[in-house]
Amino acid sequence: LLKISYLIAVSIRIFSLLFIVLFHDFLLEMIGQKTLSFWLYLCPLVFLMLGLYNALNYYYSRQKKFKSIAKSSVYKSVGLSSGQLVFSNLGNGAFGLISGKVLSLIIAPMYLLFNTQLTFKDYFKFNLKKMKQMAFKYKEFPMFSVPSALLNNGSMEMPIIILAKYFSSTITGY
DSSP states (O other), X not given: OHHHHHHHHHHHHHHHHHHHHHHHHHHHHHHTOGGGHHHHTTHHHHHHHHHHHHHHHHHHHHTTOHHXXXXXXXXXXXXXXXXXXXXXXXXXXXXXXXXXXXXXXXXXXXXXXHTSSOOTGGGGOOOHHHHHHHHHHTTHHHHHHHHHHHHHHHHHHHHHHHHHHHSOHHHHHO
């Protein structure tokens, strides 16, 4: 299931990168912030890291390693705060805010990834027959969790997108 989750996260990353390349100008026009052009290309990386983080969170929960999950949350928060402090001194406010967020979304899954009991080889061993069986057995989980996760994240991020449309990146950052 963990490998299936990885494959889904990588697939979403590739799809989102293609989508951004094809509709880059349209997305910037829709948001109304031409200054965020560079940052738009970081979205696929963020999607990949979020997918890995969620998959590893479920994996660690199944292994009952709640201490590691808690540590990853702390590292994520520390990465966010320290990244925003450090990067805010290197550029404008948007640079610091976005860079800190991206850094935190990289740190947490990397911590969990490097602390699994799986070796590097284990990540690249695929038994397609078993993966199909597992995907079929647990097909209802994504059918219920994906729409709720999309609505939840969408409701949290929508005000930011709306503010970015009508106000400068500084005001949106505040």
